Amino acid sequence: MDWKDILASSVSADELAQGAAENEADAAARAATDREKGRLGTLRIEYDKKGRKGKPCTIISQFEGEEQELVRLKKLLQSRLATGGSHCFNSEPPYDGQILLQGNCVDRAAELLRAEGYKTKR
Secondary structure (H helix, E strand, O other): OOHHHHHHHHOOHHHHHHHHHHHHHHHHHHHHHHHHHOOOOEEEEEEEOOOOOOOOEEEEEOOOOOHHHHHHHHHHHHHHHOOOEEEEOOOOHHHOOEEEEEOOOHHHHHHHHHHHOOEEEO
16 A cells, blocks of 8 residues: 555545635635734835846845745735736745845835735835
């Protein structure tokens, strides 16, 4: 008997899908209550051109939370600002909890973050 067979017999795919959906729903509910209660941290927003061959970028740093929330926030900013970007989570200290957006969109990003319940600092 293979380990895959043992795992399949002990837990069904429906139970795994249900557990994953419950975890996502719990994380979304926690984030929503944090936003309502104003417990979200202060994010630092800065404009930078150094180290990127002169190309402008907006850096949002000092994010404290789960990676799922960071990814959700990055996708929201990218779609609303119509720009590309990336994120770093659990990396070296200066880059940990950072969202990098292409272009100079500091003011618009600050407005969106405030609407989401975050405090911003330039």
